[in-house]
Amino acid sequence: MTTAALIVAAGRGARAGEGPPKQYRNVAGTPVIARTLRRFLDAPGVDRIVVAIREADRALFDGATAGLGAEKPITVVAGGAERAQTVLLGLEAMAGDPPDRVLIHDAARPFVSDAVIAAVIAALDDAPGACASIPIVDALRRAEAGACGPLIPRDGVWRAQTPQGFRYGPILAAHRACGDPTAPDDAEVARRAGLRVAIVESEADNFKITRPGDFARAERLLLARAGGGRPSPGPETAMETRFGTGFDVHRFGPGDHLMLCGVRVAHSTGFVAHSDGDVGLHALTDAVLGAIGEGDIGRWFPPSDPQWRGASSDRFLRAALDRAEARGFTVVNLDVTLICERPKITPHAEAMRAAVAAIARCAPERVNVKATTTEGLGFTGRGEGVAAQAAAALRGPAPGGEPLK
Known part of the structure; x- marks a missing residue:
């Protein structure tokens, strides 16, 4: 059978x-x-x-x-x-x-x-x-005008x-x-x-x-x-929200496009990087690892390791999220700021948001992608590269089943 x-x-x-x-x-x-x-x-x-x-x-x-x-x-x-x-x-x-x-x-x-x-x-x-x-x-009772109505017999009711x-x-x-x-x-x-x-x-x-x-x-x-703690009357007695931040930078080099937050953006240059140089995803990866206290992207994906040469950076963020999920954490929100004079980010921001949400397997409403400049100051102001800073909030079990006080 x-x-x-x-x-x-x-x-x-x-x-x-x-x-x-x-x-x-x-x-x-x-x-x-x-x-x-x-x-x-x-x-x-x-x-x-x-x-x-x-x-x-x-x-x-x-x-x-x-x-x-x-x-x-x-x-x-x-x-x-x-x-x-x-x-x-x-x-x-x-x-x-x-x-x-x-x-x-x-x-x-x-x-x-x-x-x-x-x-x-x-x-x-x-x-x-x-x-x-x-x-x-x-x-069982039937409601009548917002008040308790007559009892409904429950014998034989499943x-x-x-x-x-x-x-x-x-x-x-x-x-x-x-x-x-x-x-x-x-x-x-x-x-x-x-x-x-x-x-x-x-x-x-x-x-x-x-x-x-x-x-x-x-x-x-x-x-x-x-066995991660006693059962509790509400999630707040066993869960906590943790935060992490990340920062990354790459200079421009030969090429005809940039990878930014998982989106291919046509450009007169590429990035000088061991992987695809996606500063947005690199910063988010560090933010996720920071939230769970698991080091940084260089520890998990060292640039000295040839297997990461030219690697797509969505692999790094997904691996960090997998590590977080294995420990019981879920995404509350992910926020990334791209810092550059060029290329212009606004035309691509929604596509980047959708790409990050797909990698994180969360609703796009939990992701934000924005951009700013340095008003002509520093290496980004001189148009030499792109920087990114990111923050991640993750919710998961508190150590020993008790939240931090």
Whole structure:
């Protein structure tokens, strides 16, 4: 019996606040979708994975899953505008080599356990469908004009989660016949088709990241699991924001372009540098390393090492960010100032901002690129080169789980 996992990842996550779709944002340094895929890559009983994403998000997906590894086959397909459409497209993608069973799971539930996955699979021995669910324990009331209305009986009431597992043939047929792109979940699609969907008790940690506060909740859960401090009532008791600065300079030399903040800018000269000479990315790299107390760019990428000759500087910034993320830090903001008389930076500033955001895998709103001159003073004023200064703010776990006072 073969089992495939279908990870639903085409949603926009508007309720999660500003930034890229929630599945591509970091939790303790790792994108949510990478954490979710890791759960199914590691889960016994899952043979292969299909991920349904928004076509326009392919670069985000590739960046978020770079280095994840593929112990099991992973297929990426385009999703639809609504969840039910996305699921149907994912199921159709399996039709050429159909599995016996399929687990349909939200990309924004990164903490599903092996035990819950195994329980849903096991339930399919006795029913065509199974839904991971949580029993309701709180009192339920209907709101009336902003006040408490009557109680709603909670006997037999469960909160549906994912994975929702099904025998492949029946759920494919149910989705094909449904015709309702707004169907709330796959258990409802199956129920409408007359399929029995068993309830499988799930776990509270298998929550769906939906609102901005859920990211802090997820970080607290990971911190507690890692033993990095006692679980706390709020993220401020276990997390802190750290700052770093960076500075770099390169003189002009032979060439016909400059690399500045990841953007190729046509110019009458190039840079004299061991790498591509991107002063903006070099300064940002130092700022990130400074924030986490990990030395500087020269320590990590010494100019005496021939492997860095002509290297693209996005590699340096990405490596510094990877180091920060490995320690549980995420980007709050990155700010860089380019100091030069020429070339003019303003026409390229937005492209530079977008390039830095892509390298950092963060929203462009968290990046700022600006420029200034030295009013004709010094080597930049004489048009001999370009300098850059940068600042980085990163949020991550405080040493010992306690913030600095």
